[in-house]
Amino acid sequence: xxxxxxxxxxxCILFVCRLLGTFTYMSQLQTTLHAGSRIVxxxxxxxxxxxxxxxxxxxxxxxxxxxxxxxxxIVSEKTAxxxxxxxAAFFLFAAIITITRFGLFAGTVLVQNxxxxxxxxxxxxxxxxxxYQGLQPLARTAVIFAVILLFSLIxxxxxxxxxxxLINIPGIRxxxxxxxxxxxxxxxxxNIEIPALLFIxxxxxxxAHTVVLKFITAFSIxxxxxxxxxxxxxxxxxxxxxxxxxxxxxxxxxxxxxxMEDLLTGIWIVCAMLKTAFLLYVASQCLQKSLHKEIKTCHxxxxxVLIFAGYLLFSADIPTTIRLLRTWLLPAGYIIFAILxxxxxxxxxVRKEKKLQKENRI
Amino acid sequence: xxxxxxxxxxxxxxxxxxRFGNSFDLMFREVNCGEIHYTAAFLxxxxxxxxxxxxxxxxxxxxxxxxPKNAIDTLYSILYEGIERDMVSTxxxxxxxxxxxxxxxxxxxxxxxxxxxxxxxxxxxVSEPQSEQQEKGSKEGFTDFFKDNVTLIRxxxxxxxxxxxxxxxxxxxxxxxxxCYLADRADNxxxxxxxxxxxxxxxxxxxxxxxxxxxxxKSSQSFFSGIGSTxxxxxxxxxxxxxxxxxxxDGVPFALFMPQFFTDHxxxxxxxxxxxxxxxxxxxxxxxxxxxxxxLPGLFVAVCVYHPELLPTDVMxxxxxxxxxTPFPLFIEALIIHFIYEIVREAGLRMPKSVGHAVSIVGxxxxxxxxxxxxxxxxxxxxxxxxxxxxxAIIPGIHEPMAVLRFLFILxxxxxxxxxxxxxxxxxxxxxxxxxxxxxxxxxxxxTLKKARNSKLL
Numbered sequence: 142x143x144x145x146x147x148x149x150x151x152x153c154i155l156f157v158c159r160l161l162g163t164f165t166y167m168s169q170l171q172t173t174l175h176a177g178s179r180i181v182x183x184x185x186x187x188x189x190x191x192x193x194x195x196x197x198x199x200x201x202x203x204x205x206x207x208x209x210x211x212x213x214x215i216v217s218e219k220t221a222x223x224x225x226x227x228x229a230a231f232f233l234f235a236a237i238i239t240i241t242r243f244g245l246f247a248g249t250v251l252v253q254n255x256x257x258x259x260x261x262x263x264x265x266x267x268x269x270x271x272x273y274q275g276l277q278p279l280a281r282t283a284v285i286f287a288v289i290l291l292f293s294l295i296x297x298x299x300x301x302x303x304x305x306x307l308i309n310i311p312g313i314r315x316x317x318x319x320x321x322x323x324x325x326x327x328x329x330x331x332n333i334e335i336p337a338l339l340f341i342x343x344x345x346x347x348x349a350h351t352v353v354l355k356f357i358t359a360f361s362i363x364x365x366x367x368x369x370x371x372x373x374x375x376x377x378x379x380x381x382x383x384x385x386x387x388x389x390x391x392x393x394x395x396x397x398x399x400x401m402e403d404l405l406t407g408i409w410i411v412c413a414m415l416k417t418a419f420l421l422y423v424a425s426q427c428l429q430k431s432l433h434k435e436i437k438t439c440h441x442x443x444x445x446v447l448i449f450a451g452y453l454l455f456s457a458d459i460p461t462t463i464r465l466l467r468t469w470l471l472p473a474g475y476i477i478f479a480i481l482x483x484x485x486x487x488x489x490x491v492r493k494e495k496k497l498q499k500e501n502r503i
Numbered sequence: 504x505x506x507x508x509x510x511x512x513x514x515x516x517x518x519x520x521x522r523f524g525n526s527f528d529l530m531f532r533e534v535n536c537g538e539i540h541y542t543a544a545f546l547x548x549x550x551x552x553x554x555x556x557x558x559x560x561x562x563x564x565x566x567x568x569x570x571p572k573n574a575i576d577t578l579y580s581i582l583y584e585g586i587e588r589d590m591v592s593t594x595x596x597x598x599x600x601x602x603x604x605x606x607x608x609x610x611x612x613x614x615x616x617x618x619x620x621x622x623x624x625x626x627x628x629v630s631e632p633q634s635e636q637q638e639k640g641s642k643e644g645f646t647d648f649f650k651d652n653v654t655l656i657r658x659x660x661x662x663x664x665x666x667x668x669x670x671x672x673x674x675x676x677x678x679x680x681x682x683c684y685l686a687d688r689a690d691n692x693x694x695x696x697x698x699x700x701x702x703x704x705x706x707x708x709x710x711x712x713x714x715x716x717x718x719x720x721k722s723s724q725s726f727f728s729g730i731g732s733t734x735x736x737x738x739x740x741x742x743x744x745x746x747x748x749x750x751x752x753d754g755v756p757f758a759l760f761m762p763q764f765f766t767d768h769x770x771x772x773x774x775x776x777x778x779x780x781x782x783x784x785x786x787x788x789x790x791x792x793x794x795x796x797x798x799l800p801g802l803f804v805a806v807c808v809y810h811p812e813l814l815p816t817d818v819m820x821x822x823x824x825x826x827x828x829t830p831f832p833l834f835i836e837a838l839i840i841h842f843i844y845e846i847v848r849e850a851g852l853r854m855p856k857s858v859g860h861a862v863s864i865v866g867x868x869x870x871x872x873x874x875x876x877x878x879x880x881x882x883x884x885x886x887x888x889x890x891x892x893x894x895x896a897i898i899p900g901i902h903e904p905m906a907v908l909r910f911l912f913i914l915x916x917x918x919x920x921x922x923x924x925x926x927x928x929x930x931x932x933x934x935x936x937x938x939x940x941x942x943x944x945x946x947x948x949x950x951t952l953k954k955a956r957n958s959k960l961l
Contacts, residue, residue, distance in 0.1 A: 263923070267930050275937070278936035281946055282936050285936075285946075286932075403813045403921065406921065407921050408925075410922055410926070411925055411928070411929050414925075414929050
């Protein structure tokens with residue numbers, strides 16, 4: 142099939158999209174955890190992520206080059222339509238959370254002088270342009286920025302490692318264990334990119350399931366490393382910051398470059414944009430296969446308008462909204478769309494296959 | 504519709520005179536060889552008259568022993584060494600040969616004619632390329648005459664695998680276009696794809712490489728192009744040796760090659776003639792030059808207006824003092840000064856060389872020095888413009904997209920600061936990544952075409 146993306150490109154787009162969550166990690170919205178517990182939570186999150194990804198991985202292994210909706214469509218066209226719209230709503234919802242969260246980040250540290258709504262509007266405009274260009278350019282751009290991102294992270298770590306002290310990282314306290322599990326669960330539920338693979342399976346060259354495993358491992362390692370350095374450098378001061386990793390980058394000094402947070406902010410903007418564009422792309426793919434023909438041509442624009450409307454709705458009280466959405470709605474959505482539905486469908490496929498085998502034997 | 508050659512030479516003569524509208528340069532000569540009577544036609548100034556009269560006309564002074572209806576066949580079969588000849592049977596073919604610089608013979612009772620090709624016209628000698636200077640490379644550049652250019656390529660690729668196909672393109676101009684490729688290296692599908700696109704191309708006139716680009720490129724929406732051009736035969740030969748396909752157009756001192764990748768802009772022939780570590784340094788410099796030429800003014804505006812904390816304190820104060828004395832906001836100042844720079848550049852390019860120097864002096868002294876002294880422009884902004892101008896000269900091949908993108912980045916940086924710069928950078932990246940000339944991504948990092956084609960990474 143033409144216009145496919147390679148495994149390396151897929152890895153980069155997943156990595157860049159997911160790392161935005163770590164960058165804009167908000168300590169005040171999470172369950173109260175100390176630096177040491179946060180690192181352990183990252184390890185537990187790795188296990189949860191692997192476990193929660195199993196249904197998608199099983200599906201990808203079984204139906205590597207068939208999109209989820211096409212596979213459902215074989216069983217029932219109507220069901221495929223309903224599932225498509227539901228998934229589109231889920232991905233648009235995830236994009237709204239991304240934008241809202243980014244809006245808070247931008248409003249706090251980035252564009253105090255410019256209207257935030259205008260910034261989000263322009264961001265969505267560029268996202269729509271990206272989606273219209275297709276997944277391939279998006280993935281290639283992700284590769285370019287993944288390399289820049291990696292160098293930036295190395296620069297931040299190298300710029301702060303001198304001030305890192307393990308004394309600032311306290312051990313785990315007994316009463317923190319439930320919170321660690323809770324935190325790990327919430328973090329694992331933010332792997333929205335994994336169920337998104339169900340809808341772009343046809344556009345992936347190579348084995349997507351191995352890429353997912355590599356992505357989860359690499360992301361967990363990088364996150365753990367960043368939290369370790371942040372904890373070691375900032376100590377308890379980091380827990381009082383809205384964005385501890387942003388504060389970490391502001392502490393970093395690399396030669397004469399003292400204000401690395403501004404440079405990193407630029408890269409974080411790119412991550413936010415790529416993630417929103419990716420989610421919008423997947424949502425538009427879902428809508429394209431489910432909606433009526435006349436609406437097909439402008440499904441991306443409709444998606445963008447919905448995201449902007451969602452952002453306007455939620456931007457009044459962003460911290461409360463994010464807490465509400467992230468704590469309840471996103472995990473619930475993740476369980477339904479990334480775990481339950483793929484499991485049900487996987488079992489249906491297995492059953493159908495066995496039935497066919499039985500018929501062949503007879 | 505094809506018009507057949509008439510059996511009477513005089514009728515053919517009248518027909519040609521009618522077709523060329525009694526043009527003064529269409530000339531006829533009557534040649535008698537005993538009982539056989541020939542009418543020769545040619546366009547004055549297009550063919551080598553001296554050569555033709557010595558090699559073709561003079562031997563015909565002796566009577567030919569043949570029947571009148573075989574006059575043309577006999578003439579064709581007589582051995583005239585070193586002359587390209589062709590037998591044609593329609594007036595349209597005759598016209599094409601005349602335009603190409605042939606001497607055409609008609610004879611009574613013959614419905615065919617024979618054309619002896621010996622074109623000659625004023626042509627520029629092979630000279631040093633003007634737009635692609637090399638330190639250690641060859642000093643030969645393409646000329647306007649396609650056959651000279653073909654020779655320059657043949658001299659560098661002495662192999663029968665170098666295939667050169669001649670095609671006529673242009674309804675009015677009938678320009679010769681040569682499709683060049685190395686048969687053992689170029690992908691057959693790629694050659695076929697280009698051949699098919701050329702066969703469908705129907706421009707009225709082909710006066711430059713730009714006339715053919717729209718027919719070869721899938722989409723012209725992007726700032727960058729998947730089709731490259733070069734003035735250097737050695738660069739062109741290097742591209743062919745990598746399996747790319749080239750086009751030589753008659754009357755154009757630039758050859759096209761395709762597909763072109765982004766990394767090609769960062770390479771120069773000199774890189775292959777120096778040590779690898781130095782070549783690597785040069786390529787890094789070119790990439791930095793590209794980024795500076797495109798993004799620096801926008802970034803400067805964004806940093807000074809929205810994120811001054813990014814600058815070291817001393818520099819920040821110096822810039823703040825300098826821009827506080829100017830009447831315009833920094834963003835507007837950047838737009839104005841870059842606009843003026845583009846005007847000066849365009850004027851320097853189009854003016855006669857002698858006046859061009861005056862333009863440079865006026866540009867540097869009046870606009871530069873006087874404007875700063877008068878407090879109209881801040882000195883740091885002038886330094887940024889100078890740096891941008893010098894950097895853009897590192898990669899002259901993509902001056903057009905760089906100039907446009909520079910304005911876009913200034914606008915984005917002035918309106919939204921670093922946020923706007925990053926948004927524009929992503930949009931430009933997406934636009935570049937979307938270019939896939941001939942099924943190989945424009946941004947592929949792999950230098951050789953064969954490896955890029957087989958790569959699983961892309």
